[in-house]
Amino acid sequence: MEELKNKDLMINENYAIRLLKRFVNQREFSVTILFILLFVALSLTARNFFTFETLRAFMLAFSIDALIAIGMVILLIGGGFDLSVGSILALSGAVMNLFLHFNLNPFLSVFLGFLAGVLAGLINGLLVSRIGINALIATLATMGIYRSLSLITFTSVGTKSIPEVLNKLADFRILGLEFYVWLMFLIVILFSIGLNKSRFLRQVYYMGGNIDSARLSGMNVKNLTLINFLITGSLASLAGILYVIRFRAASVSLGTNTALDVITAVIIGGASLYGGRGSIKGALTGLGLMVLIQTGLVFWGVDANWQRLIVGAILILAVSIDVLTRRKK
Amino acid sequence: MNNTINKIDKLLEVKGISKTFPGVNALSKVGFDLNSGEIHAIIGENGAGKSTLMKILGGVEIEDEGEIYLNGKRVILNSSYESRKYGISVVYQELSLFPNMTVAENIYPARQPVNKFNLINHRLLEEKSKELLNLLDVNISTRKLVGDLLAGEKQQIEIAKAISMDSKVLILDEPTSSLSMNEIKKLFNLLLKLKSNKVGIIYISHHLNEIFEICDRVTILRDGKKIITKDIGETNEKELATLMLGREVSEYSEGVSKSALRDKVILELKNFSKKNNFKNINFKLYKGEILGFFGLIGSGRTELARALFGIDPFDNGEIFLNDKPIKLDDPGKAIKQSIGFVTDDRKNIGLFLSMSIKDNIVAPSLYKYTNRIGLINDSKIKATAEEYIKKLKISTPSADRDVIYLSGGNQQKVLMGQWFSTNSNILIVDEPTRGIDVGTKAEIHNLLEVLANSGVSIILISSEIPEILKISDRIAVMHKGNLINIFDNDKSDPKNMEKLLIFNASGLDSKL
Numbered sequence A: 001m002e003e004l005k006n007k008d009l010m011i012n013e014n015y016a017i018r019l020l021k022r023f024v025n026q027r028e029f030s031v032t033i034l035f036i037l038l039f040v041a042l043s044l045t046a047r048n049f050f051t052f053e054t055l056r057a058f059m060l061a062f063s064i065d066a067l068i069a070i071g072m073v074i075l076l077i078g079g080g081f082d083l084s085v086g087s088i089l090a091l092s093g094a095v096m097n098l099f100l101h102f103n104l105n106p107f108l109s110v111f112l113g114f115l116a117g118v119l120a121g122l123i124n125g126l127l128v129s130r131i132g133i134n135a136l137i138a139t140l141a142t143m144g145i146y147r148s149l150s151l152i153t154f155t156s157v158g159t160k161s162i163p164e165v166l167n168k169l170a171d172f173r174i175l176g177l178e179f180y181v182w183l184m185f186l187i188v189i190l191f192s193i194g195l196n197k198s199r200f201l202r203q204v205y206y207m208g209g210n211i212d213s214a215r216l217s218g219m220n221v222k223n224l225t226l227i228n229f230l231i232t233g234s235l236a237s238l239a240g241i242l243y244v245i246r247f248r249a250a251s252v253s254l255g256t257n258t259a260l261d262v263i264t265a266v267i268i269g270g271a272s273l274y275g276g277r278g279s280i281k282g283a284l285t286g287l288g289l290m291v292l293i294q295t296g297l298v299f300w301g302v303d304a305n306w307q308r309l310i311v312g313a314i315l316i317l318a319v320s321i322d323v324l325t326r327r328k329k
Numbered sequence B: 001m002n003n004t005i006n007k008i009d010k011l012l013e014v015k016g017i018s019k020t021f022p023g024v025n026a027l028s029k030v031g032f033d034l035n036s037g038e039i040h041a042i043i044g045e046n047g048a049g050k051s052t053l054m055k056i057l058g059g060v061e062i063e064d065e066g067e068i069y070l071n072g073k074r075v076i077l078n079s080s081y082e083s084r085k086y087g088i089s090v091v092y093q094e095l096s097l098f099p100n101m102t103v104a105e106n107i108y109p110a111r112q113p114v115n116k117f118n119l120i121n122h123r124l125l126e127e128k129s130k131e132l133l134n135l136l137d138v139n140i141s142t143r144k145l146v147g148d149l150l151a152g153e154k155q156q157i158e159i160a161k162a163i164s165m166d167s168k169v170l171i172l173d174e175p176t177s178s179l180s181m182n183e184i185k186k187l188f189n190l191l192l193k194l195k196s197n198k199v200g201i202i203y204i205s206h207h208l209n210e211i212f213e214i215c216d217r218v219t220i221l222r223d224g225k226k227i228i229t230k231d232i233g234e235t236n237e238k239e240l241a242t243l244m245l246g247r248e249v250s251e252y253s254e255g256v257s258k259s260a261l262r263d264k265v266i267l268e269l270k271n272f273s274k275k276n277n278f279k280n281i282n283f284k285l286y287k288g289e290i291l292g293f294f295g296l297i298g299s300g301r302t303e304l305a306r307a308l309f310g311i312d313p314f315d316n317g318e319i320f321l322n323d324k325p326i327k328l329d330d331p332g333k334a335i336k337q338s339i340g341f342v343t344d345d346r347k348n349i350g351l352f353l354s355m356s357i358k359d360n361i362v363a364p365s366l367y368k369y370t371n372r373i374g375l376i377n378d379s380k381i382k383a384t385a386e387e388y389i390k391k392l393k394i395s396t397p398s399a400d401r402d403v404i405y406l407s408g409g410n411q412q413k414v415l416m417g418q419w420f421s422t423n424s425n426i427l428i429v430d431e432p433t434r435g436i437d438v439g440t441k442a443e444i445h446n447l448l449e450v451l452a453n454s455g456v457s458i459i460l461i462s463s464e465i466p467e468i469l470k471i472s473d474r475i476a477v478m479h480k481g482n483l484i485n486i487f488d489n490d491k492s493d494p495k496n497m498e499k500l501l502i503f504n505a506s507g508l509d510s511k512l
């Protein structure tokens, strides 16, 4: 009897330790720790950091890119890749700007701009899933094409500030936070549940794990790929519209670094370029860390030129730790 | 006197080897020895630790403790490079070929013959590869891409590769798992030749009859522990099985198998053809029967199954399901029609190695675990996974373990679980018991018969004559892409055995 109890206890203890270990071993965990450390350090050393205004600024910078990060991590999990997100973002803004220039109804312009980005995502998806072009190559090409298209529209009509209704929308806050921060929260929750629980998105993990086995298991891998690109394109397009609203005018240079920044963030957060691994939580913590570094440099008064160096170092660090711990196992 | 002779002959000695993985004691204090010119069998249940021990000898895994001696000298094998340097070469259970390279390039990776400018001499490379394949009596073009080969052919390439290194110790981890009888014969001839050249051979197999055919001694592992080493002359199959399992093998009750009524055709193929693969295949599959497909490697059985399931396209012919013509050009469509397919290529097109056992088991039937709005019920998934872990005796600490960490036979069981849990009406199983130990094998045969009795129709592709004879209601024989005969299998009639053996020996299109 006594012995039995001891055994039970031991098993429980082992279980707790195992659970803890599993938690600690996750990349999200180490990135979150890093985030917290940096946050605390900033709060202690930089004056005016720990204020609502700073937090708000952080959320502003974070939330729009977060939309793209969500799309990107889903693509990466499924073994895909999209270099054109920055160009899609610029394109949707440019198309919206074009229609505003012709004095079309603002909301219709917003809708048409969004549609342009969705279409761009659809084209990516068709190129990869139907013609069978490698995702990297296909989106390398469309990255240039979409960028050119947006530049062409800009040079032909010039940028125009957004009309009054959209200005009001840009100022609209709930509990002190801009509406698109709330929109981001909503989308995050939706996709987190989706990726965890929906059958459709669960299939994305299978596809990234082994595309041939997924096909043999009856999953429609072509449609899955297509829809993944469509999701990513739509989210990038939405981000493009929100950027225009936030800055109150479309801009030529919008999104030039977005693709690589977001991919970096998502990989810091534990996604794999080989597919099958990654999570929304990870993508967002990775992105959060990057935005915090940007903010931190400003507060510490460090030259912004350091930013890419630090982000690069963190990327190498995060991936090295992963590779080394895996090898030990 | 005797002792000293033994000492000199002792080629390899392994002492007190232990190895643990998270949650598993794969090996604890295992020791055995190998003489030169000996063929030494290592046997044990799935997950007993055989492959782990071989990986340690191959330098792929590092032991936690223990010592390895070669010719009486202690050696440290920290990498496969080192192990090869000491003259050990291994054919691993999981093949590791480059599918995008030719046969010749695969046999000589990084050791290609070169000319004086250090450039690869392609002609010599092909010649040398051909010579090696001739040793195995294998007829495969050395210029073919390995990705286009069948499982059995790949296995032969691995063997040729290992032999090309002229090693002193040759380790073969389940080399015959995808070979049919004739290829096995050829392999054995070669092994006997090597044996007479004083090579020491370690031979792992779940086919106990093979062990009695060519091995000198046998070492039994169970749960990572060495049970005993025996001279082959002093034991028999039954004793070995009992020692392996730690209990008597329960041959399933014969009463399970009753012949199918054959009153309802469920699937029919008419003039099914694909150039270079199979020609004019016609057959009917009845409800509740097991139709065995027998043939040699390259007879077109796997290709036929793949085309039928919609993995590959075919040229001509029609498929009738319940008397209605049907188009199956995608596995998804076949699954919707309640057809299932256990592939013989579990690593490449069957399993999701980096995913958990439970994710793997429910992969083809994910829709069954979804509620009305498309959300997944994870506890239901877990319950199913645990049910099949029990049913198929998958040895693992939990359903959450990634499949890549399971032993080969246990991976095969996960693959079976994938399709058994779909509850399909038609099940195509291609070499279902490949790599599975004797204990579980009988249970899988039993499961297949129970399924058939409950009305499931099964197409069983197998290169093992005993397996085909044991559970098939009818047997179809294929040769070079032709279906040359289908006959009733009276399970107790020894004549059928003769028929298949004759076919096997002659390999010609004789009328059976």
Ligand SMILES: Nc1ncnc2c1ncn2[C@@H]1O[C@H](COP(=O)(O)OP(=O)(O)OP(=O)(O)O)[C@@H](O)[C@H]1O
Pocket (backbone or CB within 6 Å): B021, B022, B024, B025, B026, B044, B045, B046, B047, B048, B049, B050, B051, B052, B053, B093, B395, B396, B405, B406, B407, B408, B409, B410, B435, B437
């Ligand atoms: N890399 C690994 N990580 C975790 N567990 C492992 C790993 N490799 C092997 N194991 C475990 O070690 C045990 C022994 O595995 P091993 O592959 O040696 O079995 P085996 O005797 O070759 O079985 P089989 O007949 O199925 O091939 C199994 O329980 C397996 O799950």
Ligand SMILES: [Mg+2]
Pocket (backbone or CB within 6 Å): B050, B051, B052, B093, B173, B407, B408, B409
């Ligand atoms: Mg093994």
